[in-house]
Amino acid sequence: MGHEIVIVKTRDEIAKCYAAFKALRPHLDKERFIEQVLRQAECSYHVVAIKTGNSFPSAAGFRFSEHLAWGRILYIDDLTTLPEYRGKGYAAALMDWLLDHARTSGCQGLHLDSGYARHDAHRLYLKKGLHLSSHHLSIEL
Numbered sequence: 001m002g003h004e005i006v007i008v009k010t011r012d013e014i015a016k017c018y019a020a021f022k023a024l025r026p027h028l029d030k031e032r033f034i035e036q037v038l039r040q041a042e043c044s045y046h047v048v049a050i051k052t053g054n055s056f057p058s059a060a061g062f063r064f065s066e067h068l069a070w071g072r073i074l075y076i077d078d079l080t081t082l083p084e085y086r087g088k089g090y091a092a093a094l095m096d097w098l099l100d101h102a103r104t105s106g107c108q109g110l111h112l113d114s115g116y117a118r119h120d121a122h123r124l125y126l127k128k129g130l131h132l133s134s135h136h137l138s139i140e141l
Contacts, residue, residue, distance in 0.1 A: 003090070005097050008047040008059070014038070017049050017059045024080035037061070045077070048097060050090045057082045058090035062098060064105065071108035074098060079112070092127075099129075 008014055014037050018030050037047060040063075049059035058081040066072045076098060081090050102110045113136045 003050050003052040003093075005093060006049055006051050008049050008056070011038070013049075013056070014047065016054070017047060017056045020049070020057060020059045020080045020082050021061075021078060023082050024078055048094060048101075050081075050093065057085040058094060060094045060098060064107070070111065072106060073109045073111050074102035074105065074107050076110065076112035 006013075008017055011034060014034050015030065018028070018033055021033060022028050022030075037045065040061075044063040044065070045061060046063065047059055047061050049056040059078070060076055060080070061078040062074055062076045064072065065075055079091060079094060081088075099110055110130070112130075
């Protein structure tokens with residue numbers, strides 16, 4: 001089945017991406033997810049997705065930001081594929097799109113954080129030319 005890569009903009013499209021995001025972020029509630037994506041869109045957050053027919057089995061959330069350390073970057077918040085669609089190259093296609101989008105948008109780099117034990121994701125990122133450059137530290141308040 002053919003697919004296309006689309007930038008998700010409407011509430012309906014965001015809702016159709018919910019299942020893919022929930023696969024990565026199981027705590028998400030559909031209505032709160034939609035509202036949060038819309039709020040984050042006001043601060044440079046975008047969703048790009050693989051569209052197959054009327055479904056969105058793979059998606060990525062990203063934003064542009066500028067830092068003293070790195071200059072202008074595209075930061076990937078989320079990259080996810082529904083389990084039954086994994087192994088079809090969707091995440092790799094989204095990574096290629098995101099890398100190209102970063103280049104054509106004048107970014108000096110592309111950054112993301114990835115869970116320590118997400119080895120399949122790390123293989124993809126390393127294959128696409130990313131390298132492990134830092135530790136991400138956090139504290140919940």
